[in-house]
Amino acid sequence: GQQVMQIPQYQHVQEGEDFTTYCNSSTTLSNIQWYKQRPGGHPVFLIQLVKSGEVKKQKRLTFQFGEAKKNSSLHITATQTTDVGTYFCAGPGTASKLTFGTGTRLQVTL
Amino acid sequence: GAGVSQSPSNKVTEKGKDVELRCDPISGHTALYWYRQSLGQGLEFLIYFQGNSAPDKSGLPSDRFSAERTGGSVSTLTIQRTQQEDSAVYLCASGDRVNTGELFFGEGSRLTVL
Numbered sequence: 378g379q380q381v382m383q384i385p386q387y388q389h390v391q392e393g394e395d396f397t398t399y400c401n402s403s404t405t406l407s408n409i410q411w412y413k414q415r416p417g418g419h420p421v422f423l424i425q426l427v428k429s430g431e432v433k434k435q436k437r438l439t440f441q442f443g444e445a446k447k448n449s450s451l452h453i454t455a456t457q458t459t460d461v462g463t464y465f466c467a468g469p470g471t472a473s474k475l476t477f478g479t480g481t482r483l484q485v486t487l
Numbered sequence: 488g489a490g491v492s493q494s495p496s497n498k499v500t501e502k503g504k505d506v507e508l509r510c511d512p513i514s515g516h517t518a519l520y521w522y523r524q525s526l527g528q529g530l531e532f533l534i535y536f537q538g539n540s541a542p543d544k545s546g547l548p549s550d551r552f553s554a555e556r557t558g559g560s561v562s563t564l565t566i567q568r569t570q571q572e573d574s575a576v577y578l579c580a581s582g583d584r585v586n587t588g589e590l591f592f593g594e595g596s597r598l599t600v601l
Binding site for chain 1: 520522527529530532535543545578580582588589590591592593594595
């Protein structure tokens with residue numbers, strides 16, 4: 378079945394440093410979504426990308442969908458402590474079921 | 488409703504007992520998912536309901552787990568003869584479109600099996 382892997386599994390950065398998480402699907406995706414889960418919270422939708430090569434920005438966050446529509450990345454510029462959490466990508470697989478990636482946990486310290 | 492509602496928020500049970508977890512999705516949402524999340528881990532897919540289609544049960548870990556969705560709305564996840572390894576947070580999510588569009592998650596039901 379479809380597999381969605383993310384790297385790194387965990388990253389610890391100093392506040393102000395940049396951060397990137399990469400998402401790779403075993404199958405071509407019609408779209409990719411990104412979610413953020415704060416510690417103790419539930420996943421919250423951030424964005425959806427649909428077009429090959431698409432790039433979208435939300436303030437310090439930049440999302441990219443690969444040309445082959447099998448990978449994606451999330452880049453955070455100048456991290457802040459409010460960015461702490463786990464970031465998940467997710468894409469539709471067989472029978473339209475949304476499959477979540479393995480997640481990247483981000484820790485930011487002052 | 489304001490969002491996806493799950494109950495109970497916390498459940499402590501003894502090994503071998505049955506538990507029922509409830510999910511009230513956002514009104515009108517046709518897609519409903521159940522996920523399981525152990526401490527510090529990712530989202531483990533359990534089951535997916537989409538409209539009137541047969542549910543995708545491919546993620547249910549054993550026959551002790553079952554779920555139903557009545558009238559295309561409320562869903563109940565039932566775990567029979569609970570085991571300690573069933574301890575986790577059970578998350579429900581709903582969406583209004585097939586294959587696309589954001590999922591809205593509930594706060595989750597934390598299950599502890601003693």
